[in-house]
Amino acid sequence: MNRFAAxxxxxxxxxxxxxxxxxxxxxxxxxxxDDGANRADTERMERGYYERLLDxxxxxxxxxxxxxxxxxxxxxxxxVADLREYVLKPNLRTTHRGASWTTNSxxxxxxxxxxxxxxxxxxxALVGDSIGSGWGVDDGLGFEPLLEQALGSSRTAKPVExxxxxxxxxxxxxxxEHFRRxxxxxxxxxxxxxxxxxxxxxxxxxxxxxxARNLGWNSPLYREAIxxxxxxxxxxxDAYKAALKPHRWAILENVYRAAVxxxxxxxxxxxxxxxxRVGKPIEPEERRKLVALAQxxxxxxxxxxxxxxxxxxxxALAIAPDDFHPNARGHALLAKRLESAxxxxxxxxxxxxxxx
Amino acid sequence: xxxxxxRELAPPPRRAPHRRFLPTPxxxxxxxxxxxxxxxxxxxxxxxxxxxxxxxxxxxxxAKVYRLEGRAFQIMMTLATVALPIHxxxxxxxxxxxxxxxxxxxxxLVFGTVTAAIVVTLGVGLILLSRLPxxxxxxxxxxxAVVAAMAAARAGLARTPVPDVVWPILGSMFMFRMxxxxxxxxxxxxxxxxxxxxxYFFLVPNVxxxxxxxxxxxxxxxGYFARDIHETQRDGLRMMLRGTLHLLLYRLVxxxxxxxxxxxxxxxxxxxxxxxxxxLYLRVSGQFHMACGLLHLFGFSxxxxxxxxxxxxxxxxxxxxINIYWKDFMVRVVFNPVVFRLKRCGQGPALAVAxxxxxxxxxxxxxxxxxxxxGTWGVxxxxxxxxxxxxxxxLVNVQLDARTPRRAKPRAIDLSARPxxxxxxxxxxxxxxxxLLWSLWSSPSLSxxxxxxxxxxx
Numbered sequence: 001m002n003r004f005a006a007x008x009x010x011x012x013x014x015x016x017x018x019x020x021x022x023x024x025x026x027x028x029x030x031x032x033x034d035d036g037a038n039r040a041d042t043e044r045m046e047r048g049y050y051e052r053l054l055d056x057x058x059x060x061x062x063x064x065x066x067x068x069x070x071x072x073x074x075x076x077x078x079x080v081a082d083l084r085e086y087v088l089k090p091n092l093r094t095t096h097r098g099a100s101w102t103t104n105s106x107x108x109x110x111x112x113x114x115x116x117x118x119x120x121x122x123x124x125a126l127v128g129d130s131i132g133s134g135w136g137v138d139d140g141l142g143f144e145p146l147l148e149q150a151l152g153s154s155r156t157a158k159p160v161e162x163x164x165x166x167x168x169x170x171x172x173x174x175x176x177e178h179f180r181r182x183x184x185x186x187x188x189x190x191x192x193x194x195x196x197x198x199x200x201x202x203x204x205x206x207x208x209x210x211x212a213r214n215l216g217w218n219s220p221l222y223r224e225a226i227x228x229x230x231x232x233x234x235x236x237x238d239a240y241k242a243a244l245k246p247h248r249w250a251i252l253e254n255v256y257r258a259a260v261x262x263x264x265x266x267x268x269x270x271x272x273x274x275x276x277r278v279g280k281p282i283e284p285e286e287r288r289k290l291v292a293l294a295q296x297x298x299x300x301x302x303x304x305x306x307x308x309x310x311x312x313x314x315x316a317l318a319i320a321p322d323d324f325h326p327n328a329r330g331h332a333l334l335a336k337r338l339e340s341a342x343x344x345x346x347x348x349x350x351x352x353x354x355x356x
Numbered sequence: 357x358x359x360x361x362x363r364e365l366a367p368p369p370r371r372a373p374h375r376r377f378l379p380t381p382x383x384x385x386x387x388x389x390x391x392x393x394x395x396x397x398x399x400x401x402x403x404x405x406x407x408x409x410x411x412x413x414x415x416x417x418x419a420k421v422y423r424l425e426g427r428a429f430q431i432m433m434t435l436a437t438v439a440l441p442i443h444x445x446x447x448x449x450x451x452x453x454x455x456x457x458x459x460x461x462x463x464x465l466v467f468g469t470v471t472a473a474i475v476v477t478l479g480v481g482l483i484l485l486s487r488l489p490x491x492x493x494x495x496x497x498x499x500x501a502v503v504a505a506m507a508a509a510r511a512g513l514a515r516t517p518v519p520d521v522v523w524p525i526l527g528s529m530f531m532f533r534m535x536x537x538x539x540x541x542x543x544x545x546x547x548x549x550x551x552x553x554x555x556y557f558f559l560v561p562n563v564x565x566x567x568x569x570x571x572x573x574x575x576x577x578x579g580y581f582a583r584d585i586h587e588t589q590r591d592g593l594r595m596m597l598r599g600t601l602h603l604l605l606y607r608l609v610x611x612x613x614x615x616x617x618x619x620x621x622x623x624x625x626x627x628x629x630x631x632x633x634x635x636l637y638l639r640v641s642g643q644f645h646m647a648c649g650l651l652h653l654f655g656f657s658x659x660x661x662x663x664x665x666x667x668x669x670x671x672x673x674x675x676x677x678i679n680i681y682w683k684d685f686m687v688r689v690v691f692n693p694v695v696f697r698l699k700r701c702g703q704g705p706a707l708a709v710a711x712x713x714x715x716x717x718x719x720x721x722x723x724x725x726x727x728x729x730x731g732t733w734g735v736x737x738x739x740x741x742x743x744x745x746x747x748x749x750x751l752v753n754v755q756l757d758a759r760t761p762r763r764a765k766p767r768a769i770d771l772s773a774r775p776x777x778x779x780x781x782x783x784x785x786x787x788x789x790x791x792l793l794w795s796l797w798s799s800p801s802l803s804x805x806x807x808x809x810x811x812x813x814x
Binding site: 007008010011013014015017018021022027028031032033034035238279313314315 | 407410411414415417418421422423424425426427430590593594597600601604607608611612618
């Protein structure tokens with residue numbers, strides 16, 4: 001009996017592990033099943049000898065050899081001396097990490113558009129981050145160009161243009177600052193503010209470095225939260241981090257409110273879309289809080305696509321095994337979901353029918 | 357690895373792994389579960405095998421549910437589950453070619469046919485080069501020249517039509533095993549078969565783990581069907597389960613417990629960081645257990661790769677328990693030859709020089725490994741200090757051990773209070789020292805490491 005037990009105990013333990021794996025309710029099991037980078041690594045934590053070696057191994061089996069999320073500001077971007085830190089270079093045509101990258105004369109990863117909106121045309125501005133800009137997929141395969149194509153071929157009767165103001169790595173406040181400086185002159189009818197589950201805390205992480213470099217103190221996007229945090233000029237990165245961290249939700253709320261306010265001042269409809277990251281499911285509580293924040297900030301259209309990748313293996317949707325950016329299939333899914341979500345909203349119908 | 361090669365010598369105490377098994381003649385007559393002429397260790401038993409297969413299927417399901425180690429690992433596990441029954445039923449003489457075929461299929465499935473074809477072509481070329489009918493020294497010189505040319509291509513100094521993805525795969529298979537193979541060719545009493553060499557370099561699990569244990573050629577060969585296949589397979593499954601547990605524990609540490617270095621602000625947070633940062637190594641031990649466990653399923657009886665390294669009671673003990681294959685590699689290729697050459701200088705100096713050389717070579721070979729796998733040498737001041745300090749600690753320990761008179765090793769741990777307390781104190785001290793050193797090794801710079809210590813203590 002003992003010999004039998006000793007021989008089969010490993011199989012029993014394996015079965016227990018398997019049963020535990022099917023329990024998806026606890027945070028512990030979610031961590032055990034999480035094959036992506038942890039929060040700290042997502043913030044580009046330096047890692048040790050073996051971690052780097054093992055990761056180099058994991059990337060080798062990627063169908064397309066694309067490196068993970070770390071944003072390389074060098075080749076694609078110009079550094080700017082304001083709180084955006086960097087913007088995409090205009091008129092770029094290159095291949096970056098295995099994907100073709102083309103930017104237009106306005107510095108968008110997009111086709112060319114006239115600066116002034118053509119008559120009888122619906123214009124949408126997309127304000128987003130790396131997923132919005134189609135990081136890791138070829139030109140034309142991001143959800144923005146696919147959505148533009150889908151909306152253009154639907155029964156809108158008017159041409160639809162989506163101008164992509166997304167910049168990889170930009171925090172919500174930086175996204176809005178970039179659009180504020182460049183987007184209004186293009187005359188959008190609708191602004192889509194792309195949000196991700198990483199948004200709470202993103203501005204706070206960026207601000208630590210910005211404030212230490214004496215940037216962002218007077219930005220209307222951040223001023224209120226900075227004052228509430230008690231941060232004052234002359235501090236260092238660590239001091240700002242300690243001061244700002246408890247205010248990360250307040251910082252995001254201020255950014256959202258500022259974006260909504262700017263849109264309302266110009267009579268433009270502000271829409272907010274929550275985009276999922278591959279293999280990094282958002283906690284239900286965090287999702288509810290984020291959606292509620294967008295609603296309370298006053299976005300006229302709030303679309304939650306955080307379940308768009310549910311039920312599909314992350315390996316089938318990510319650009320690389322250890323990357324949360326969607327591949328072409330993931331972007332196509334997002335475009336389809338966003339198109340149908342928009343179509344059901346009265347605000348969109350009003351734009352299409354010209355009755356707003 | 358010819359039929360009827362080995363039989364087990366029991367018990368095998370204090371014997372080097374590659375000396376644990378000796379050849380035995382094949383059975384001359386028909387036996388149930390055996391094809392004519394097959395060794396007894398190969399005897400098939402459907403009930404026993406189905407249990408093995410069921411356990412492997414469960415491990416595959418666990419890997420899928422927990423998304424363990426990415427796409428390549430899951431392909432390889434699926435492939436192993438499909439290939440194992442076929443391999444099991446094959447006559448003994450076809451088992452090794454069958455294993456090789458599974459490796460090639462795995463390589464194609466994971467990296468694509470073109471990449472796999474290039475890796476195999478270059479790999480076969482390297483093996484043929486090592487077996488050229490010229491003097492051993494001339495072969496080593498030729499090999500060094502070819503490797504230098506490949507390194508130039510890997511570094512981007514020479515333009516070749518070989519895709520970049522080929523170099524880490526090829527490097528992973530050949531960078532250390534070729535050293536051992538050449539060493540073996542120099543010392544082997546009989547000629548080595550080409551199929552054995554192919555199987556040694558193109559190992560199925562190497563397809564998904566480019567960071568791979570340095571399997572010794574002689575151990576690999578002598579362990580092949582050295583014991584009853586079902587016992588070997590059950591050992592392999594136990595290793596794989598251990599690997600699974602290590603990989604899951606790694607996830608817990610990585611996602612739930614590890615804090616970034618810049619969040620260390622107090623002594624408790626420092627202790628937490630040091631422990632968790634060191635425990636990230638669970639991923640390496642997990643992968644190594646998985647890789648060796650998988651080889652067991654195909655009849656390769658290999659020693660374990662790690663032995664409770666978190667419970668080491670001293671630095672030599674730690675060196676013996678963590679990455680045992682590396683330790684054996686260094687002992688065989690560096691330590692023993694140096695000690696042998698210096699034996700006239702006396703035991704103390706010989707051991708001191710040999711230990712120093714082992715750590716210098718280990719440091720250099722870790723940079724060499726980083727070059728092949730990542731494309732950068734990764735040499736830094738923290739890296740150099742880590743190996744230097746660990747080397748000195750082991751050196752001192754080796755000298756102390758050499759001066760302590762040898763006593764018969766007790767069969768069981770003394771559970772009385774005093775020895776247990778001493779053992780616990782030694783374990784904690786070793787763990788703490790290694791964890792501190794590990795944090796230095798993984799630190800981006802020496803100043804960042806000191807800054808972390810300052811924040812924690814002051």
